[in-house]
Amino acid sequence: xxxxxxxxxxxxxxxxxxxxxxxxxxxxxxxxxxxxxxxxxxxxxxxxxxxxxxxxxxxxxxxxxxxxxxxxxxxxxxxxxxxxxxxxxxxxxxxxxxxxxxxxxxxxxxxxxxxxxxxxxxxxxxxxxxxxxxxxxxxxxxxxxxxxxxxxxxxxxxxxxxxxxxxxxxxxxxxxxxxxxxxxxxxxxxxxxxxxxxxxxxxxxxxxxxxxxxxxxxxxxxxxxxxxxxxxxxxxxxxxxxxxxxxxxxxxxxxxxxxxxxxxxxxxxxxxxxxxxxxxxxxxxxxxxxxxxxxxxxxxxxxxxxxxxxxxxxxxxxxxxxxxxxxxxxxxxxxxxxxxxxxxxxxxxxxxxxxxxxxxxxxxxxxxxxxxxxxxxxxxxxxxxxxxxxxxxxxxxxxxxxxxxxxxxxxxxxxxxxxxxxxxxxxxxxxxxx
RNA sequence: GGAGGGAUGGCUGAGUGGUUUAAAGCAUCGGUCUUGAAAACCGACGUACCGCAAGGUACCGGGGGUUCGAAUCCCUCUCCCUCCGCCA
Numbered sequence: 301x302x303x304x305x306x307x308x309x310x311x312x313x314x315x316x317x318x319x320x321x322x323x324x325x326x327x328x329x330x331x332x333x334x335x336x337x338x339x340x341x342x343x344x345x346x347x348x349x350x351x352x353x354x355x356x357x358x359x360x361x362x363x364x365x366x367x368x369x370x371x372x373x374x375x376x377x378x379x380x381x382x383x384x385x386x387x388x389x390x391x392x393x394x395x396x397x398x399x400x401x402x403x404x405x406x407x408x409x410x411x412x413x414x415x416x417x418x419x420x421x422x423x424x425x426x427x428x429x430x431x432x433x434x435x436x437x438x439x440x441x442x443x444x445x446x447x448x449x450x451x452x453x454x455x456x457x458x459x460x461x462x463x464x465x466x467x468x469x470x471x472x473x474x475x476x477x478x479x480x481x482x483x484x485x486x487x488x489x490x491x492x493x494x495x496x497x498x499x500x501x502x503x504x505x506x507x508x509x510x511x512x513x514x515x516x517x518x519x520x521x522x523x524x525x526x527x528x529x530x531x532x533x534x535x536x537x538x539x540x541x542x543x544x545x546x547x548x549x550x551x552x553x554x555x556x557x558x559x560x561x562x563x564x565x566x567x568x569x570x571x572x573x574x575x576x577x578x579x580x581x582x583x584x585x586x587x588x589x590x591x592x593x594x595x596x597x598x599x600x601x602x603x604x605x606x607x608x609x610x611x612x613x614x615x616x617x618x619x620x621x622x623x624x625x626x627x628x629x630x631x632x633x634x635x636x637x638x639x640x641x642x643x644x645x646x647x648x649x650x651x652x653x654x655x656x657x658x659x660x661x662x663x664x665x666x667x668x669x670x671x672x673x674x675x676x677x678x679x680x681x682x683x684x685x686x687x688x689x690x691x692x693x694x695x696x697x698x699x700x701x702x703x704x705x706x707x708x709x710x711x712x713x714x715x716x717x718x719x720x721x722x723x724x725x726x727x728x729x730x731x732x733x734x
Numbered sequence: 735g736g737a738g739g740g741a742u743g744g745c746u747g748a749g750u751g752g753u754u755u756a757a758a759g760c761a762u763c764g765g766u767c768u769u770g771a772a773a774a775c776c777g778a779c780g781u782a783c784c785g786c787a788a789g790g791u792a793c794c795g796g797g798g799g800u801u802c803g804a805a806u807c808c809c810u811c812u813c814c815c816u817c818c819g820c821c822a
Contacts, residue, residue, distance in 0.1 A: 342784055346791045353755095353791090356803040360752035369802075376802040544781090546744075666781095672763080674781075 301661040302404055304397075307331055317407030320414050320623035327404055334397040341393060345386040352379050402512060406658040408623040409595075409632040415622035421635070422622070427606070428615035430639050435701045439642035440692040441573040444470065446703045446723050447695075452573070462563065462571070462578040464688065469721050473694075473707075474581060474687060476714035478556045481583040481608050481684055489604045491554035491585060496535035498557055499526045504538040507663030509629035509655075519560045528560035532584035533681045538663055540588065544674060545667040550589040550597060554684065557582065574688040575647070581687040587680040588665065591657065594678035595632075598654040601682045602634050605650045608685050612708040614693055615639040617646065631656045634682075638689060642696035647689040652682030 307314050307328070315328055355376050359369045413422045444450035449470025455463050466474055485491040505511040505527050510518060519528040529535055532555040539553065559582050570576050585604060589597045602618070609616050619635040626633040630653040637646035657676040660666070666674050698705040698721075705721040712719050 339784065342791080346784065349792090350790060352802080356801095357752070359802050363752085373802040380802075544744090 301401055301658060302407065303657075303661065304331075304335060304401065307401075307404075308335055314407055318405070320408055321405055321626075322416050322624045323405050327400060331397065331400045331404065334393055334400060338390065338393045338397055341386055341390045345383060345390060348379055348383050348386065352376055352383065355379075399512070402506065402662070405628045406631050406655065408626060408630075409654070409656075412620060412626070412632050413622040414624075416624040417622075418625050420622035421625055422620040424618040424620045424634070426615075426617040427610070428613070430615050431641060431697055433641065437641040437696060437699060439573070440640070440695045443642070443695045443699055443703070443705065444573070447705065447721050448724050449473070449721065450574070460578075462576070464574045464577050464579065469715075469718070470691075472715065473711075473721070474691065476711055477687060477690060478581060478583060480611075480711060480714050482554060482556060484608060484611065485554040485583070485585060485604060485684055488607070489552070489554075489585075491552040491604075494536055494539070494553050494555040496532065496539070496555055496557065498529050498535075498560075500529055500534055500538065501526055504534055504541065504663075507538050507541050508534050508659050509627075509662060510534060513628055516564050517562050519562060529557060530561045531559050531681075531683075532557040532582060533586060536584060536586040537659060537665075537679055537681065540665045541663040543665060545588065545665070545677065549667060549677065550587050550593070553586045553588075555584055555586075557584070559686075574692065575643070577688055583684050583687075585682050585684045588667075588677045589680065590667070590669070591675065591678045594654050594656060594680060597678075598632065598634075598652060598680055601680055602636075602652045605636055605652055605682050605684045609636065609638065609649075611710045612690075612694065613710075614697060614708075616649075627651070627653065629653075629655050629658050631658065636685070638693040640689075640693050640696045642699070643692065647692060649685040649689045649693070650683035653680060655679045655681075 302314065311328075311332065315325070318325065318328060355372060359372055359376070362369050362372075413420050415421070438446075441450075441452075447469065449467055451465045451467055452461075455465035458465070482493055486493050499521070502511060502525060505518070510527075510530060514530070518530055521527070535557070536553050536555050540551075545551065558579055560579050563576060563578060566576065574580070585601060587597055587601060606616070606618075616636055616638045619637060621630075621633040621635060633651055633653040635648050636650040636652070638649050640647050656678050659679045660676040665677050665679070667677050669675050694707070695705050698707060700706060700720075703723050707715060707719055707721065709719075
């Protein structure tokens with residue numbers, strides 16, 4: 301949520317930022333008009349309340365002296381009716397104003413590329429080298445089928461399409477990766493591990509910016525008015541909702557959670573295998589930092605996500621997203637994409653974003669600065685990293701001509717010493733044999 | 735799910751209709767004193783909004799109501815505690 305004072309006082313700057321994003325310009329004008337109405341109503345109501353408070357006090361004093369106050373009481377009652385009417389108008393205007401402000405996206409950071417879509421994203425860096433193959437590389441679906449580590453047809457019968465099911469060594473590999481990433485972030489990068497609820501209430505969804513805009517993209521439990529989380533960002537960031545932090549910044553938290561996304565409107569897009577699914581696992585990093593440090597914290601956050609991929613020997617690139625492609629709440633965002641030779645393309649496995657005070661205002665997360673002044677924190681988060689596409693890259697990059705898959709040495713301890721996934725032998729019904 | 739008891743400022747905790755613009759204590763910060771510290775004493779000490787300012791308004795778990803006036807009375811919701819039931 302943008303600061304209403306900033307909208308009011310630096311209107312041109314905000315308008316330009318929203319223009320760069322391609323956001324609806326009408327929203328801003330609506331907010332400005334509602335803000336004017338609100339302040340006019342507020343001034344009027346507060347003036348009357350002041351009079352009522354003072355007069356009521358006088359009534360109390362007069363009655364103590366035994367005077368008759370019926371006349372004054374009648375006057376104040378009229379005043380009270382006027383206040384009730386003004387408060388009602390105010391309530392409506394404030395609700396409209398709040399609803400409108402919540403729909404305004406964050407102002408993009410001045411340094412990011414301007415553009416309307418992914419085509420304008422800037423490739424910041426490319427790391428590592430693509431592997432060369434002496435044979436035609438297969439894609440992850442073919443490889444996983446051969447290895448017997450995934451069963452999508454049965455998962456579809458059980459639930460529906462887009463809900464993956466891993467088996468044997470596939471399930472173990474997933475678990476190993478989660479463990480590897482959490483260990484890296486907690487032991488090397490200084491994060492505290494959290495295992496949060498996977499279901500949250502509407503206030504939390506609003507706090508991080510998923511609501512109101514993304515309601516249709518999420519799973520909602522209507523009976524309880526609870527939402528399945530689309531990312532660990534939601535519970536982890538909302539950990540401090542409505543708090544003034546009493547601990548030194550930055551606060552670094554990391555969490556493994558499953559993520560649930562309806563992917564409404566993306567039917568048919570890149571749906572082969574586990575490329576785009578309704579449920580996936582992810583390790584997420586979240587930072588609560590002092591405002592003046594947030595952009596250097598973004599760089600280190602990106603480094604932490606990269607560390608996961610470097611440790612696995614993977615070839616990846618960093619994109620600096622343009623103004624039209626960053627998410628609703630973000631001011632700046634880096635995407636990390638892994639090279640997948642079977643897919644013959646780049647796969648997004650991480651987004652590392654600085655939200656500045658946008659989420660902190662919505663979720664009301666503050667801290668006391670050096671002068672003891674209460675201020676909003678800046679929040680950041682980054683995937684570290686999302687699992688299905690990491691799994692795809694590992695399978696496709698590690699594949700051998702015989703159908704086996706070599707695992708990166710860093711994972712071997714987490715796989716109980718297993719270095720290679722091999723197809724199940726003849727006669728075995730289900731696979732996943734190591 | 736049933737019955738009962740609770741929710742007050744960073745913490746403890748008073749307060750059942752009118753100087754409560756919330757007592758007191760603890761904690762914190764500043765000052766005096768001290769070589770320094772402690773103690774003692776003095777002072778400060780919530781958040782948000784509106785206003786150029788003076789100042790004003792709101793907030794005692796959330797929402798609504800009664801009243802000239804609500805932390806205080808009424809309704810309702812949420813959460814916590816105790817007991818019972820059910821259950822991984």
